[in-house]
Amino acid sequence: SFAQLTEAISINQVGHYPSSKKVAVIKEGGEGEMFKVIESLSGEEVYEGTLVKVAQDQVPQREAWKADFSSIQQPGIYHITIEGLGKSYPVIIREDVYDEVLDAVLKGFYFQRASTALEPEHAGKWARAAGHWDDKVFVHPSAVSDAKSEETVLSAPKGWYDAGDYNKYIVNSGISMGTLLSLFEDFPGYFDQKSWDIPESQNAIPDILDEILWNLDWMERMQDPLDGGVYHKLTTAEFEGMVTPVNATAKRYVVSKSTAATLDFAAFMAQAARVMKDVEGLEDKADKWQAQAEAAWKWATEHPDRFYDQQKLNDHYDPDINTGAYGDGNLQDEWIWAACELYLNTSDGAYLEKIPLDDVPSFSLPSWSDVAWLGYYSLLRKADELEALQPFVASLRSSLSATGADWLGQMNTTSFQSVMGKDPKDFVWGSNAVAANQGIALIQLYFFDKDPAYLEAAMANLDYLLGRNATGYCFVTGFGAKSPMHPHHRISEADDVEEPIPGLLVGGPNPGQQDGCDYPSTVFDESYVDHLCSYASNEITINWNAPMAYLLGAVVAMEQP
Ligand code: 9MR
Known part of the structure; x- marks a missing residue:
């Protein structure tokens, strides 16, 4: 005790x-x-x-x-x-010291799998019955006018649940995939061997790719094969109650195609094609993903302003959809991400038109609505192959360096001695992912700069996430002396197990307090409450677990002799 x-x-x-x-x-x-x-x-x-x-x-x-x-x-x-x-x-x-928590955070994705039973062999006391087969998903009226195919029902099983809710959203799944694919692309040697006991662990494919494939199998189906457009999400009309997957049986829909979803799809499909084209047995699939990415790009160029606006759709179509919106009014960054990934695979100059090569690219921390730097990290990763882009690659480096230098200066003046804490504006809904993504940025910087201070700063953000913060919590479920026991997570709440599913990063301090729950403090870095009620500070999501997996994975991989 x-x-x-x-x-x-x-x-x-x-x-x-x-x-x-x-x-x-x-x-x-x-x-x-x-x-x-x-x-x-x-x-x-x-x-x-x-x-x-x-x-x-x-x-x-x-x-x-x-x-x-x-x-x-x-x-x-x-x-x-x-x-x-x-x-x-x-x-x-x-x-x-971080091996176990890394395994758990990666396994968090397995626990988020839809359309499958989780067997005790892999899930232990959190084993559960299958739910959400998603083999008869209805094309919502908002999507019917768009659907080239005549189908009103389609099959799109598997994938990961987004979060504490059971829906599957392309935009948010997109950044999560990009982040995990990048983890493999940056540390192939370590992740080739790495295994954490999932049903596919015995096959020849690395576990991280098996887990990514579970989600990719779903995502592939979200594209209309006849025109390349991608449905924004697969969802119930309203959020389900706090029930287990097998008891969550409300009708599910694919909703409206959107430019954001289609561009994100183009980006991660292209990255998936690149990362897996040489994996034995996946060569043909990789070709198919590349073709899907190109078809998505084409649809986006023909439909550049299909912004997902849930309010507006609800004015026109029934039933109303009131689940996560992931609506984004600025798609310049989605174009950039998709363009970078497709250019890397094809060297086709047409993609470069969407990358502002003549501007000095300012650094912007990745989040679901801001993905430009996922593309830029990819360019930096492949900088050696990009002779024609050298001036631009150099300016990406200097922009990231300038940000990193600012952060190193600022972190020393924060209470908790981490980059997270430098600016109250970083404490958004899902602030813990901001901390993890700052860690990723610092690691990218460390790759080309080699100044150990950057790695140290990334690890200081890890210290923050694992307990050196204003709340006293280690923010990963199941780890640390004091960790969240009541995340806003239907699976954890509805099962009979006292402890939540382990290996999940909760959202973290959020002074916005949009859930109206009873918080202990209004101070930005103390605005966290470990209560089921608190979807604005204590939910879990795949796009928060992914950067946590990256940060931990990178630290562990670099520690190997
Ligand atoms: O992570 C999302 C956050 O950036 C938004 O501010 C918030 C409100 O729109 O929504 C968050 O995403 C939620 C999604 O809409 C539905 N699944 C749970 C997500 C995390 O709370």
Whole structure:
């Protein structure tokens, strides 16, 4: 039990590598006070240091101190103790300290699978019956006018549930796929071998690709084969109640084609084709995905302004659709992402027309509605093959470098000593994905710059996500001394198991508090509540788990000898 331990000393509750930077943050403390590090079992003191006041940041009423104990490199379990405050949660130092949480976060996608039973062999106590076969999905009237095919019913099984709800949305699935495909593309050697016990683990294909294929099998079906347009989402009309998949049986529809969905589809299909074209047994599929990507691009050029506007659709069609909208009024970034991926595969200059090659590209952190830099990361990844684009690639590098340099300066002035915290505006719905995506950006920067400070900053954001933050939570379910027990997640809520499905990153602090739940604080980085009610701070989604998987996966892969 952790009841005797103090939350005032916030730490990465999963732990640290022996050689990593190790910092705890104390919200109450006192100038000049000392901290001690003791070995957990023996109680023996192994280190004594001085608390250092952290420079004033965005929360004027908060005082924070840091305790740097990086010099402890001996693997073990420790506590930090401060007189008057007490003893921290366990501090773990170990060589393979992130392996288990990485496996769990990757397996989180398996737990989000639709159209399948989860067997105890793989799912343990979270085994469940199959639901959502999605083999008879209705073409919603908003899509009928668009559908070239005469079909009113189509089959689009499999895929991952988006989030705490059971719907499947192309836009959000798109960025999730791009992020996981990039993880494989950046660390093929590690992920070729990596396995985490899913039903396909015994086949010849790496688990990460098997998991991606589960979703891709669904996504392929979301394109109208006759014209290339892609349906925006597959959804019920209203959100289902808090029931298990097998009991969630409301009618499902594919809704309106959209330009955003079609361009995202073009992008990840092209990336999937590139990543898997040399995988034995997948060569033909890769050709097909490339053709699908090109057909999607063509549809988008012919229908550039099919913005998904749920309100407007509801004025015209029945039934009303009131599930996640993922509506986006600016598609320049979707064009860029699709253009980058398709250009990389074809060297066809026509795609370059959608990339603003003469501008200085400003950095913009990826999110479901802002995907330009997914494309730019891909260009940077393949920079050696892009002789014709050298000036542009150089400006991408300098833009990312400038952002990274700003972040390094800013992180030292934040209470929790991470890039996440530099700006209250980062605390959006799903802020934890902002932290993870900042980590990804820093890792991209580290690839070409090699300054270890960038990797250290990425890991500081990992520290933030795993417990060194203003809420005291380790934000991944099932990990850390204190982690979310009541995520807004139908599967976790409706099953008979007390613990939520493990390996899921919750949304995190969100001062918007759009759910109207009872939050403990209105301060931007404290606006989090571990309650089922809180879909705005405590839901889980695939587009938040994906960057968490990337950040952890990258850190672990780079740690391999
Ligand atoms: O993650 C989405 C966030 O950026 C939006 O502000 C919010 C409101 O539109 O919607 C979030 O996405 C939700 C989606 O619409 C439905 N499934 C659950 C998603 C996470 O809450």
